[in-house]
Amino acid sequence: MSVPTAYMGNTSLAVSDWLNKGDNAWQMVSATLVGLQSVPGLVILYGSIVKKKWAVNSAFMALYAFAAVWLCWVIWAYNMSFGDKLLPFWGKAKPALGQKFLTQQAALPASTHYHKDGTVETAMVQPYYPMASMVYFQCVFAAITLILLAGSLLGRMNFRAWMVFVPLWLTFSYTVGAFSLWGGGFLFQWGVIDYSGGYVIHLSSGVAGFTAAYWVGPRSTKDRERFPPNNVLLMLTMAVLNTNICAATSLLVWTCLDVAFFHKPSVIGAVQGMITGLVCITPGAGLVQGWAAIVMGVLSGSIPWFTMMVVHKRSRLLQQVDDTLGVFHTHAVAGFLGGATTGLFAEPVLCNLFLPVTNSRGAFYGGVGGVQFLKQVAGALFIVGWNVVVTTVICLVVRLLLPLRMPEDELTIGDDAVHGEEAYALWGDGEKYDSTRHGWYYDDTTHHHRNNNNNNNNNATANAVPSGVTLNV
Known part of the structure; x- marks a missing residue:
């Protein structure tokens, strides 16, 4: 049987022998879909979930982060995350802009995994699409991480301080987590599982957001007491697009708990439950079976609900930190939960398809599975510790240059005072x-x-x- 011409090598000078058109097309589509979660997805979500006097500021914080990450990513941050190894947790900074670099076959040079005797156990990650697709794909994940972090700071962070914070946090925090877990760093080599960002994206953004919220300080008293969304229906519409098995289960559990304890089903609560489900499944999305995804959905709809609705109200520390959208609960708690449960439910055959360390498995499958659970917990502790320390240092440095928090007059008025613009052609919500x-x-x-x-x-x-x-x- 002859091979169709389109699938033969050398069909064009622009098509290399190693290029798989289907792989490349899917990689580009996937990257675009993740990008759409940020813009317009989270931009609209943030603009609608806050009081209308903060709609412009909140949406603009997300939009600025998306744009700033793009520029930093191609100039230095991509190779710090996925390039040649500089340190066990960091890659060498260099641009990802040249034609020669971007048109070569994608590769993660630090990802080769060796046996203890020095022989290769797992070859270097080298997919069948160009480096340009890899740079694009990983950039949208970096961007959404900063946008999620912003959810903890809405309604009071000085926008100019945010402009400085974004490139610093990307450089000194995100790149470390990405290289350590995905780019071939020490956690990758150890076999810690993070299939699609439970640790790199969600745990880091949740912990960093909570830490930054501590240093920035709270919203105004009036905003903390009453902070109704300005467009509940728009918020719901954007979130529903991302539903999957774990997220749907989590949404249902969260809603049932709201009805059972508060006697009212909450749309905002349902969205929170959906988010925690999406976050929980990310570390093991391609490594657990369907029944495990349902179990993880039940846990992600109940444990973050408990930390947000019960623990938060009884903890003096949590009460002191004004986490605007509860990112700590929906992303940090759910991200850690997802990583830990992946250590329990990771299926051995699927692990062999993805992990550099052969014979990995979750504790549920016996054998060395208990070790995998401990690896997951240790990896999470590294991400938590690094983000607390680095985010604190960044906030203190920025504070030397600019106030982290808006002045009181801007907090009272909102968008009109900060940007000279308003989301709606109506007056109210703090405007004099x-x-x-x-x-x-x-x-x-x-x-x-x-x-x-x-x-x-x-x-x-x-x-x-x-x-x-x-x-x-």
């Missing part, structure tokens, strides 16, 4: 009432004329305000 701007028949073209009106006209304008409006929202 001004009859010359917010009059019932306000027209900006007559703004200056109104300032010159006599007292009677001013009183008439004030009386034109619709009923129920307060002078200071």
Whole structure:
């Protein structure tokens, strides 16, 4: 049987013999889908889940992080995460911009795994698509990690401080986790499992977000007491797109717990449950069987619910730290839970398809499985410790240059004070009432004329305000 021409080598000077068009197409599609989770996904989610006075600021923090990560990634951060080894936990920094580099076959040079006698146990990771696809794919994961971290800081972090924080945290925290677990670093070589980011993305963003929230300080008292989302339906629509078995199970468990204990099903709670399910499954997504995914969904819908709804309210430390969107519970707790349960349920045959250390398995399958569970816990502790220390240092350095927290007047007003822009053509949510701007028949073209009106006209304008409006929202 003859091979179709399209699948023969040398069909074009632009197509190398090693290139698998299907692999490359899927890698590009997958990267694009992850990118869409960030922009517009999390940009819209953040803009809708906060009070309307913070809609612009919250969405802009996510959008800025996405753009900043792209530039840093191709200039130095990609090779720090997936390039040649500099240290057991760090790659050598160099650009990923040249044509010669980007068009060669993708490879992770530090990923070769050796037996104790020096012979190769598992060959270097070298997929059948170009390096450009690898750089793109890994960049969107780095970007979404910073955006998830931002969820802990919404509603009060100085935007200019955020602009400095993003490249520093990417460089000194994310790259370490990525190289250690994915790029061929010491945790990769030891056989710690993180199939799609439970540790690299979720645990690190949850711990770093909580740590940064401690240093930035809380939102204003009014915002902490009442912080309703400005668009619940939009928030729900974006989250539903990401449902899978574990996430669906987690959503159902979380909702059932809300009904059982609070007697009301919560849309926001359901979304939180969906997120914890998605986070929990990431370390073992390709390594556990379907029944294990359901078990992990039950755990991820109940344990983070318990830490958020019960432990958080009783812990003095957790009460002191204002984690705006509860990223610590939905990502750090769920990420750790996912890594630990992967150490229990990782299926041996699937492990041999993915891990550099042969004969790996979860504790549920006996043999050396108990060791895998201990590896998972140890890997999580490294990620937690590194992020607490490095995030603290970064916050203290940034604080020497810029205030981490907005001034009180900006906290009171919101987007209009910080950006000079508002998400909605309505006034409220912290904006100071001004009859010359917010009059019932306000027209900006007559703004200056109104300032010159006599007292009677001013009183008439004030009386034109619709009923129920307060002078200071």
